[in-house]
Amino acid sequence: MEVSIIFKIGAVGILVSVLGQVLKHSGREEQAFLTSLAGLIIVLFWLLPYISELFDTIRQLFIL
Amino acid sequence: MEIIRIAILGIAGFLLAVMVRDVRPEYAVYISLGTVLCIMLLSVERLKYLLEMLRDLESYLPIDTAYLHSLLKMIGITYVGQFSAGLCKDAGYSAIAGQIEIFSRLSVLVLSMPILLALMETIRSFLS
Numbered sequence: 720m721e722v723s724i725i726f727k728i729g730a731v732g733i734l735v736s737v738l739g740q741v742l743k744h745s746g747r748e749e750q751a752f753l754t755s756l757a758g759l760i761i762v763l764f765w766l767l768p769y770i771s772e773l774f775d776t777i778r779q780l781f782i783l
Numbered sequence: 784m785e786i787i788r789i790a791i792l793g794i795a796g797f798l799l800a801v802m803v804r805d806v807r808p809e810y811a812v813y814i815s816l817g818t819v820l821c822i823m824l825l826s827v828e829r830l831k832y833l834l835e836m837l838r839d840l841e842s843y844l845p846i847d848t849a850y851l852h853s854l855l856k857m858i859g860i861t862y863v864g865q866f867s868a869g870l871c872k873d874a875g876y877s878a879i880a881g882q883i884e885i886f887s888r889l890s891v892l893v894l895s896m897p898i899l900l901a902l903m904e905t906i907r908s909f910l911s
Contacts, residue, residue: 721824722792725817729799732810736803755807762813769820774863776827780834781859782852 724765731758789822796821812874819870850898857891 735758742751777783796818804811834855841851864887871880 721821725792725796725799725814725821728810728814728817729803732803732807732814735810736806759809762810766813766817766820769817769824773820773823773827776824776831777859777863780827780830781855781862783856783859 724769727765728762731762734758785825789825792821793818815873816870819866823866853894853898857894860887860890860894863887 735755738754739751742748742754796814800811800814800818803814837851837855841848844851864883868880868883868887871877871883
């Protein structure tokens with residue numbers, strides 16, 4: 720799970736950009752924006768547990 | 784060896800980020816954040832081992848543990864500050880990074896004050 724998160728973020732990025740282009744050209748501007756927002760939320764949901772885990776270990780490690 | 788794995792991880796991360804940058808600029812920042820997190824999680828494992836060794840060494844050193852604890856705190860503050868400042872600089876917001884760095888320096892200074900006072904006390908006790 721460690722390394723694959725980078726490639727998953729890249730995949731979401733590419734997917735969102737392709738979807739956005741398709742939706743934009745077919746005239747649905749808002750859906751394009753909504754898909755990029757959904758991609759953003761998905762990526763954040765993946766990254767947040769890692770960030771909190773990192774900061775927890777650092778806090779325990781350095782007795783901060 | 785381990786370092787080769789980390790190097791490949793970093794290179795793969797920034798290649799992916801460069802590829803996605805012109806299409807979706809914000810995802811380049813997320814990919815770099817993900818890569819930095821992965822590498823940091825791996826380096827925190829090594830740090831844990833080092834700090835266990837430091838605790839074993841503590842028994843040999845005559846210094847009391849308060850100084851070592853504040854030393855550890857300083858290292859932690861610089862570690863986290865450097866991590867977040869680097870990320871802000873990467874994303875292009877060096878003003879925020881500058882503020883984070885100044886804050887981390889100040890907090891390290893605040894932590895070092897008691898040690899400095901203790902040093903002054905010992906010097907004065909020698910002189911008087």
